[in-house]
Amino acid sequence: MSDRHRPATVRTLAALSALALLMPATPAHARAGWIPQDLASADRVGLLLDGGALRVGAAGKENRVGARREHPETDTGMAVFPEQGLGARTDTVDVRVRAEGDGRDVLTEARGVRADGMWTEWHPARGDGAITLPEHVSRVQVRVELDGDDTALTGLGLRVADPEDGGPGSDGPGAGQDTPRDRPEGPGGEGEQEGHEGADTRAEPFSAHLFATRIGLVGGRTANGHTIRPDDHFVALPSRRALANRGGGEYTVRVCTTGALGPTVPRGVPDDHVARCAYLPVWDVGPWNITDDHWNESRQSWPELLHGRPQAQAAYTDGHNGGLDGFGRRVRNPAGIDLADGAFREGLRLPTNGWVRVDYLWTAEYRSKARITTQSRRAPVIVRGGPGTGHAPVGLAAHTAVVDVDCQAVGDEIRGPFGADDAWYRIGEDNYVPAVFAEGGADAPACEPLP
Numbered sequence: 001m002s003d004r005h006r007p008a009t010v011r012t013l014a015a016l017s018a019l020a021l022l023m024p025a026t027p028a029h030a031r032a033g034w035i036p037q038d039l040a041s042a043d044r045v046g047l048l049l050d051g052g053a054l055r056v057g058a059a060g061k062e063n064r065v066g067a068r069r070e071h072p073e074t075d076t077g078m079a080v081f082p083e084q085g086l087g088a089r090t091d092t093v094d095v096r097v098r099a100e101g102d103g104r105d106v107l108t109e110a111r112g113v114r115a116d117g118m119w120t121e122w123h124p125a126r127g128d129g130a131i132t133l134p135e136h137v138s139r140v141q142v143r144v145e146l147d148g149d150d151t152a153l154t155g156l157g158l159r160v161a162d163p164e165d166g167g168p169g170s171d172g173p174g175a176g177q178d179t180p181r182d183r184p185e186g187p188g189g190e191g192e193q194e195g196h197e198g199a200d201t202r203a204e205p206f207s208a209h210l211f212a213t214r215i216g217l218v219g220g221r222t223a224n225g226h227t228i229r230p231d232d233h234f235v236a237l238p239s240r241r242a243l244a245n246r247g248g249g250e251y252t253v254r255v256c257t258t259g260a261l262g263p264t265v266p267r268g269v270p271d272d273h274v275a276r277c278a279y280l281p282v283w284d285v286g287p288w289n290i291t292d293d294h295w296n297e298s299r300q301s302w303p304e305l306l307h308g309r310p311q312a313q314a315a316y317t318d319g320h321n322g323g324l325d326g327f328g329r330r331v332r333n334p335a336g337i338d339l340a341d342g343a344f345r346e347g348l349r350l351p352t353n354g355w356v357r358v359d360y361l362w363t364a365e366y367r368s369k370a371r372i373t374t375q376s377r378r379a380p381v382i383v384r385g386g387p388g389t390g391h392a393p394v395g396l397a398a399h400t401a402v403v404d405v406d407c408q409a410v411g412d413e414i415r416g417p418f419g420a421d422d423a424w425y426r427i428g429e430d431n432y433v434p435a436v437f438a439e440g441g442a443d444a445p446a447c448e449p450l451p
Contacts, residue, residue: 034096034157037081037142043246045225046077053100053152054079054144078225079153080143080245083113089136090160096129097144098155107145109240110158112137116366118402119250121241121293130161205254205364206295208308210336212255212356213287214344222284224248232340233347233380233398236284238310239293239300242362249281249371249400254359254428255339256395257348277383277431278347279361279372279397280339287335288312288325294336295360301326310336347380347396359428361404368405370425370441372397372433373417381437387411387424387447394431403427405441407448 039054047054056077086093095108109122110131122143125131133140144153218230225246226234235253237243242251256277291301294310302311305320313334314320325331337358344350372381380396388411397403405425409432413422416436423435426447435441 034159035084035086037084037156037158039079039153039156042079042081043225044077044079045221045246046075047079047146047153050152053154054146055152056146056149075149076145076147078143078145078223081141081156083139083141084158085139086160087138088160089138091133091136092161093131093133093140093158094129094161095125095131095142095156095158097153099146100152100154106147106151106153108142108156109144110140110142112141113139114365117369118362118366121251121296121362122243123241203364205359205361206308207357207359208295208336209355210310210358211313211334211353212337212339212344212348212350213333213335213353214350215284215286215338215340218341224283226283228340229342229378231342231346231378233278233280233342233396234283234340235280235343236286236338237282237293238286238289238312238336239291240285241293241296241300242282242360243285244281244283246283247400249398249402250362251282252279252361252401252403253282253337254279254361255337255343255348256357256359257350258355258357275394276348277395277428278343278380279383279395279401279403279427280343280347281398281401283340284338287338288329288331289327291326295363310334312336342380343396343398347398361402364404366404368441368444370403370405370427370438372399372401372403373437373439374399375417381433383427383431383433385430385432387426387432389414391432397427397433397437403433403438403441405438405444407446408435408441408444409447 039052040049042054044054047056054077056075093110095110097106097108099106108125110133111120111122112133114120114135114137120133120135120137123131123133140158142156142158144156146153215228215236218228220228222228223240224243235255244251254277257275289301289311292311293299294305294308297307305311305314311320312325312331313336315323315325315331316334323331333353337356339348348356374381377399380398382393383395383397384391385394387409405427407426409424409426410422411424413420414434414436416434418436418439421436424432425435425438425441425444426432
C-alpha cells in the first residue's frame with residue numbers, strides 16, 4: 001500500500017489524458033455532454049496558474065498545503081472548483097482530468113448538495129472517473145489534489161453519468177454507499193428521536209467519545225489552506241471526506257467536555273466542573289491518519305474496527321496494526337481529533353489533552369441550518385445556557401460554523417452583525433446563541449418555555 005493509503009484506482013486518473021475530455025455540453029444533450037471547468041475559477045491552495053495549467057512547484061513551496069498533513073515529503077496543491085449545476089438529478093457523475101508530468105497522486109473528488117441544503121461528504125473517483133454519491137443531487141462541486149513538483153492539471157470536465165453505461169446512476173445509490181436515510185445515528189445505533197410536535201423522526205448526529213489533542217503549529221497551513229493563528233477555533237479529523245472548504249463551515253462538529261454539571265450551576269462552582277461545548281468547523285486532516293472516517297458506518301479504511309473508534313485509538317489501546325498508524329509510525333496517544341489552540345484553551349478550557357464527546361453535525365438531516373457570523377470574522381460567539389446574558393456562558397461557536405437550529409426563543413435583545421433582536425437560537429441541549437449572530441435559522445419553530 002502506498003504512503004498515502006489510497007486505492008490504486010483513484011491514484012492514476014491522469015492516465016485518462018488521451019481522451020477527448022472537455023466537449024462543451026448543450027442543453028438538449030445535458031446528460032451526455034461534458035461540462036468543462038475553468039481552471040482559473042478554482043480556489044487554489046499551493047497551486048500556481050501558469051500557461052493555462054495549475055502547477056505544483058514554486059507555488060507549493062511558498063504555500064504548501066497542510067501543516068497537519070502527516071506525510072510532507074512532496075509538495076501538495078489543491079484546487080476547489082465552484083459549485084456546478086448538472087441539469088439533472090443523479091447519484092453518479094463522470095469526472096475526467098488532463099494532466100502533464102508523471103501523473104502521480106492525482107486525486108479527484110466530488111460532493112453534492114443534499115435535500116436539506118447541506119453537502120454530502122467528499123467521495124473519490126474510481127479508476128474509470130466515475131464518482132458515486134450517497135444520494136441523488138442536482139448540484140455538485142469538484143476538487144482535485146496534486147502531489148509532486150512536476151505535476152500539472154491542464155483540463156477538467158464533468159458530466160452526469162449516462163444510465164445506459166450500466167452505472168448505478170439509474171438505480172439509486174451504489175453498493176456500499178449510505179442512502180439519505182441511512183446516515184449514522186447516535187450512540188447505540190438508535191439515535192434518540194426528538195420532535196417539535198411529535199412528528200420529527202430525524203436521527204440525531206452520530207456521536208463518539210474521542211481523545212482530543214491540541215494542534216499548535218501556529219503559522220503553518222491547514223489542509224484547506226488556512227494559515228493557523230494562536231486564537232483559532234477549528235478542528236482536524238483524520239479523513240479528507242469531511243474537510244471543509246477554506247473559510248467554510250459545511251462540516252461542523254460539536255465538541256463537549258465531560259464536566260460533572262450542566263450549564264445551570266450554583267455560584268462559585270469551578271469552571272472545570274461545568275460541561276462546555278464548542279461548535280467548530282473541520283479545516284484540517286489528522287491526527288495520525290488521513291483516510292480514517294471512523295464516524296461513517298462504511299468507512300474508507302479499517303472496516304474491521306468498531307463504528308466510531310479511530311484507528312489510532314485502537315492502535316494505542318489494543319495494538320491494532322501492530323500499534324502503528326496508517327503510515328507505519330508508532331502511535332503515541334489515542335487521539336481521534338485535534339483542536340486548534342483557541343478551541344482548546346478558550347472554547348473548552350481544557351487544562352491538558354483529554355476525552356471529549358464529539359457530535360458530527362452533518363451526519364444528521366438539518367432542521368434549519370444557520371451559519372454563525374461575527375463582526376470581526378475571527379472571534380467566536382459566546383454560547384449560553386439560556387436565551388439571555390443572565391445565563392452562564394457554556395462554550396463558544398466559531399465564525400463560519402454551520403449549526404442546526406432546533407428552535408428559537410425570546411430573550412434579551414442583542415445587537416450583532418444582522419441588527420438588533422431578542423430572538424435566540426437553541427443549537428444544542430441548553431446551548432443558545434443570539435439570532436443576530438447567525439445567518440439563517442429564521443424558519444425554526446418556537447421553543448417550549450423554559451421551566
